[in-house]
Amino acid sequence: MLANILQNLINALQWGSFYALIALGYTLVYGVLTLINFAHGDVFMVGAYIAFFVATFLLTTIGLPGWAALALTIPLTMILTSVVGVTLERVAYRPLRRKGANRLYVVITALMCGLILEHANLAILGASRKAFPPLIQETVYNVGGVVFTNLKLGVIFTAILTFLFLHWVVTKTRVGMAMRAISYDKFAVPLMGIPLDHIIVVTFVLGSGFAGLAGLLFAMSYPVLEPYMGALIGWKAFIAAVVGGIGDIRGAFLGGFLLGAVEILVVAVFPSSYRDLFAFSVLLIILVFKPTGLFGIAKTTKI
Amino acid sequence: MTVQPASQTDTAAVLEINGLTQRFGGLTAVHDFNVQLLPGELAGLIGPNGAGKTTVFNLVSGFYQPSEGEIRIGGMPTAGLKPHKVTALGVSRTFQNIRLWNDMSVLDNIRVAQHGTLGYGFFHAIARSRTYLDCEARIEREARELLKIFDLDDYADELPKNLPYGLQRKVEIVRALSEKPKLLLLDEPAAGLNSVDIQELIRLVRWIHDTFDVTIWMIEHHMDVMMELCERIKVIDFGETIAEGTPELIRNHPAVITAYLGDDKI
């Protein structure tokens, strides 16, 4: 019985780690720009594909051993995925921001960019799925009936480390303070001599970089890649971020793990076709009772 | 809209506020606020910025629910009522920053303000029934009459954003009046007006007060406007009432001067 609970807990944490890593990208950008970056889920997908190409290149062309390839793939994936994210910001969002365009237009642009990423992938790489090459030896542990692998532990560990790192960035560094300042008052910040654009780029670097990391880890855990893999996960991670309380990274992590828990629980009890139904329903119900999310702060309108 | 003198038989308070306290988290915006406005009064509410004046108006309008205390309009409590229901009790208002619907004509602004008393609903609107046609005709007629009374009929088809600021303010006041309120709340009507428009505003408010059967309660920072128009003024600072009385009394009241200008002690 206890083993069963622990098993589900570990599965939930692992599954939720992906949501959490993606959710924090949404929440960082929303906190700073009040923009729902609908393309973010697809940035995750791009990250997974980047990881695929980098890993394959390192393994086969260069002939590095698995662990060395992994050690190089992680930073390369994160950097290259950040580039994708920042390019999106520079090319699509910044011109609209400059013009002072209605937020809605930027959101629509984000939605469209996501679609372009998905279908460009489909067009360029074709519909066949890609198999991610194994990078590490997966060892299975069995502790008292609870089964887990080193990879699963690695994923959970990475998520927690990421949270600690980002929490440090947001609360202890100047960049983080600037990010928080922008979320309170976007107009005052440049007046105080803080370069708005730089901070926004940093935000996208962080968000996209960790989405790339999530993509790599996801590809290692579930080694079949296809162009639409980011869409559903992206939507769910976004809703998880909102339920946790968007704009607050604790909210993103809480929301991500909560969603993971809900889905694992549902699949444990019901047929798996009910998973999405329950996931979305639970999230909706939480939103009804706590509209600002679990960690969210209610912002009142002044009249 | 018919013009009526203030009725003599009705002496019940138009607005009654008892023990009103409003807290936003840790901040007490308004504390133990009390007021009684009788029919036909022209009263004022002043105080330094952030004193809580607009909060009081927002509470009366029903935009917030009070933390403590009670508000009654024409004897009816407003507790738990949504703003559009409070308006139906007989209150109407203007806002610190003009809140006209800028992509709708002036005439439409007046007409939409009648939404609570349209007399028809969705299905009549689709079917264009007799009820619909009669109600729409009545609403348009009354709106145009109202505009004519205020010399705004030439601007009926203009968009508010194309009008000079002073005129927009006038339209906003007329829109509020179109609700046929017992109580009209004016939130800093002189804000952003030049001296010519301010004189016009004083004339307008006085004329409204003399001509219509309505109680007016004003928030204002322009002291000359307040002194000229108000019969009675209440002063609040940091949510507390610090003085109340006639304009002359308030003008020389030490607590009021301290609140606005600080005191001599360094």
Add this chain to the structure above:
Amino acid sequence: MLRRYSVHILLILAGGVLTYLAYEELVSLYILSVLMFMGVNVILSASLNLVNGYMGEFSCGHAGFMCVGAYVSSVLGVFLFAKDKVFGAPLLDPSLALYAFPFIILAGGVAAAVAGLLVAIPSYKTRGDYLAIITIAANYIIISIIQNLGIIGGSRGFMGMKSVISSMEDVVDLPWMPIWVFIFTVFTVWVLRRYVSSTFGKGVSAICQDEVAAEIMSVNTNKIKTISFMVSSGLAGVGGGLFAYVIGYVNPGSFNILKSTEVLVMVYLGGMGSLSGSVLSAVLFTVLLEALRPLQIIKWIVIPLLLVILMQFRPEGIMGNKELGDVFPWLKKFYKFK
């Protein structure tokens, strides 16, 4: 006199021409189906514009309501008037299908409107962006529910509508689907126009421009939002029902977020708050989709790219918030647009 009814006469003529062309098979089945999809797209685009354009909200799950309407109309029609594997013999005489059809479609619309009501309620207490989340979640939830309803086919889909259509054609030999699509398209535009041009409907615009002022100026904002949402989703359901009968087969996967995005593109392309814009963009978009059919792969790169460019250089869309009568004032002599 002729001038006042010029639009009505024009519409009746258009309907007549369409019927004749279809009956005599003077246009190919392909062109006919494109025209019918055009009609459905007009219904979808115009109905979403009510919420996203006139009311200024951001509803992203319109296809979900389409799905509700599609399934309710399909299942009802097949259950009542057709013989099929799941329900067996038709409950009623198939020759009645012709008279019942509009009600079947409307029933789909009513069901979708109820779904819209359920979605609208949680949105009152939440801020603008949250409607996006709620509608996306609702879209997924609706599809998920249908996928789990094995009795009506689940993910495999549902069919049988073709026999309902043949039953109609047996009674009166006319090309019924083009006729019904035409009638309901006109009906949709008619309902929406009458709604938003009334003072009652202008409350929607007031909520969009300044919700606080609207609420304080006696507009019951929750009620108007609810009504508008129900009308919008109800009409989407009507569109969905017609869509299902035109194809003759329906499956939940056709109503996913991609379909919702198609409708979003049409609304923003046409112009938020412009009924003429929605109609125009629906027509253009349908043509564009067909033109890109041979280039299936890049279809979904071109369309989003189009919208991105639109957002950069002309975010108000083709018509902005104007109607045809504002762009071509001489048209106002024939038709009161606002």
